[in-house]
Amino acid sequence: MKLKIKNLNWLAGRPVVFLNEETAKEMNVFANDRVAISNDKKIYAVVDIFPQIVKRNEIGLSKELTKALQMRNNSLVEVTTSEISNATALIGKKMRGGELTKEELNYLISEIVHNNITEAEIAYFTSAEKLQGMTMGEVVNLTKAMIKTGARLNFEGKYIADKHCIGGVAGNRTTPLVISICAVAGLTLPKTSSKAITSAAGTADVVETISNIEFPLKKIKKIVEENGACLVWGGSLGLAPADDKIIRVERLMNFDIEPQLLASIMSKKISVGSKYLIIDIPYGEGSKIDSLIKAKRLGRKFTHIAHKFKLKIKVVYTDGSEPIGNGVGPNLEMLDLLLILRNSPEAPKDLRKKALFLSSELMKLCGIKNSKEKAEEILNSGKAYQKFKEIINAQNGINNFDEKVSSLKFAKFKKTIVSSRTGKITQISNKGINSLCRILGTPETKTAGVYLHKHTGKITKGEKMITLYSESKSKLKEAKQFLKEFKPIKLK
């Protein structure tokens, strides 16, 4: 059926068209059905029924389709009812347990990038990845396909390096420290980070408390070239854009899909030009991966892929059984970082130690000798602090670091819980602490979160255990209730 195009400036996040009820009836399609739009090639879209916006025989296009079709308002286009696209056949192959070839993965990823398949199909694809698995060959080709369809960065430096933690540990904000230390040591670190999905805060949320984090690629290149590093948000850069779309679908389910996780991390590191990479896999009860055996199994896969791309890699396996650092939540974590960078005696020792370890390992990977001592010297001397300031000032485009830092606040309402007896904290649940912070308002509310006065170990009656921070009295009350009911801190 020929329909008249109406380009609408509306971002649906997937290819959607609006039809009028009569047109839909004539075509025998329903809301959420799929149609094929034939221009030079066939483009698939799902149908919404919205009579106020389109008249009979008109088709309203979402921004994604306007871009893909490049047709003028009122021009006619052939629209036919749902058919199976080639991409769907490939997803079907994976659903049946087949192995996808390089060409097939290239095609599929390109269709995802160009919004030619629906999110339900992406769900089928990732579900098949999870339940049928992928060979290492497929993961490598998936990684390649995701790099190929995205933007890239290139740097001149000798040691283009990066770090990545697979996450799951509350607090644990090592990135700004590792980046600052290693940049002083002469490494080039184009670091992109994510915002929190289910946790209390992501690195990008924390850096954002005092800094701009969103830049075009050109600007990022400039910041890194001038300062040796950056600490930016990776979300809107268009590095491996297929991955961004896939993540939005899989995050609905709150589980990791291993082949996708591997390809996602590796493609983004390679896209920014990294040649040296340290991967941190925390393991233990209460973290994403519960045993060292499983952690190592995953680590070997990272190593395998890295070698295929001629990347030098070091995988480290760290204790992920409880939160690291004292503050959890954007501002609270930033305050922890500043204490460490300033070598304050109040700085959380576990976070400092882990950051030094990761920095030293990454420096060692780049061939720097006595890396342990060097990392400590860089931090102790205040050079790392100086570098961190420099990066933040560069990102803000003005030397307002001190001003930004002095405006860091705690939330209006707080409540400190003390230990009801002398005994031992046997466990602090990462998931429990993250949920607690989300209830208190993180990551949207930068000032919210918790401060852990104690980690696992001895505690005496009346000693401070945890302080809750929130901008809302009712959220604070809810958090107290959660603490009582789900006991994220186990006391014996």
Add this chain to the structure above:
Amino acid sequence: MKLKIKNLNWLAGRPVVFLNEETAKEMNVFANDRVAISNDKKIYAVVDIFPQIVKRNEIGLSKELTKALQMRNNSLVEVTTSEISNATALIGKKMRGGELTKEELNYLISEIVHNNITEAEIAYFTSAEKLQGMTMGEVVNLTKAMIKTGARLNFEGKYIADKHCIGGVAGNRTTPLVISICAVAGLTLPKTSSKAITSAAGTADVVETISNIEFPLKKIKKIVEENGACLVWGGSLGLAPADDKIIRVERLMNFDIEPQLLASIMSKKISVGSKYLIIDIPYGEGSKIDSLIKAKRLGRKFTHIAHKFKLKIKVVYTDGSEPIGNGVGPNLEMLDLLLILRNSPEAPKDLRKKALFLSSELMKLCGIKNSKEKAEEILNSGKAYQKFKEIINAQNGINNFDEKVSSLKFAKFKKTIVSSRTGKITQISNKGINSLCRILGTPETKTAGVYLHKHTGKITKGEKMITLYSESKSKLKEAKQFLKEFKPIKLK
């Protein structure tokens, strides 16, 4: 964040909200992300960005959400960023291979009916059903949950009966024949049928060539009570509405998901009050199920579920290796049916035979003696034809059967292909014939399709093999090309 409600009369087929770009940015959500809207209970929706329609701090609701929330324009509602709903946790359980309890399936199906989960999540659910499987207990509970959330019909008659074919065979339009014959024999047959998804025509498409097929439930009840049967479209009746939503997602992938197929068919039969049921499972190369062993495995599952619902069931296994009947396409199939009902010598024998077999089996199941002879007598005597007329006239609300029949036309353009040599037709592919018909314009174009002059067996040079019908010259050309390239008819 509190947002101002704007109810929009727009049917998205899933719970969608419109946000303005600024609002989305403040909330840190992107197109296609999920938000939770808190009213009495939490309702989840996905985000579209549409600045023309909503201002800053406004939230535009799709029809589905307007209905679910029941809130006035300009009232304020709390909207928070994506969280994991309980339904998602249940889908996750199934993804990990867990068994869902009755209560869990009830909850999940109710969430689907109320549009509280996205189509991507439905994809994860059905994908897990396919790859992890379901126990028979789960399938029974799934069936129950789907019935519970839908509309139902009840009839007084002693023998409320139904037939169902799992499909996959081109032509094979037995339903109108079986319904007419069995209605004469005294059975009550509230028959609902579907439209074609990937085939050339569904029963509803064929009946629609001469009849109304869409009615409210009350009207269907009246038609059946007065005429003993109906031949209506089941799509808009709200019987097992969860299934309608699930089917729309799974149809994207073009494969059957067995637990869903079983629950889908059984829930719809039970919802219309059927007590006696015949299930036709065609098998053989080129049909949905390739061997008798697999067909019987599926048949046993139907029997198991039927017994749980105290339904009398008979499963028959029939030859599905090639098309049945000569015409394929809405009008062409209706013309075949009329030839059989009028006992014309040109009527396709295979279709007639199969319809008689199914009718006799269904009558026997209801305890009717000498059912084979009785079915033949009903058809031969013209009583079945009379009943068919009666049903169609009742559905049209006016005695216009003859008029409707005489207006049945063939498409404007046709092309007959004759055999290039004397030999044997060794195979006619169901899928190939269906694809050929779709190219020619079915099911949208009622007059399009093919006429098979021959089935498998001997053929002499110059004998007519197949005639193609289309309203479009270019489609006819495309079909000829398809015939040449993919050879759906194998000649040796």
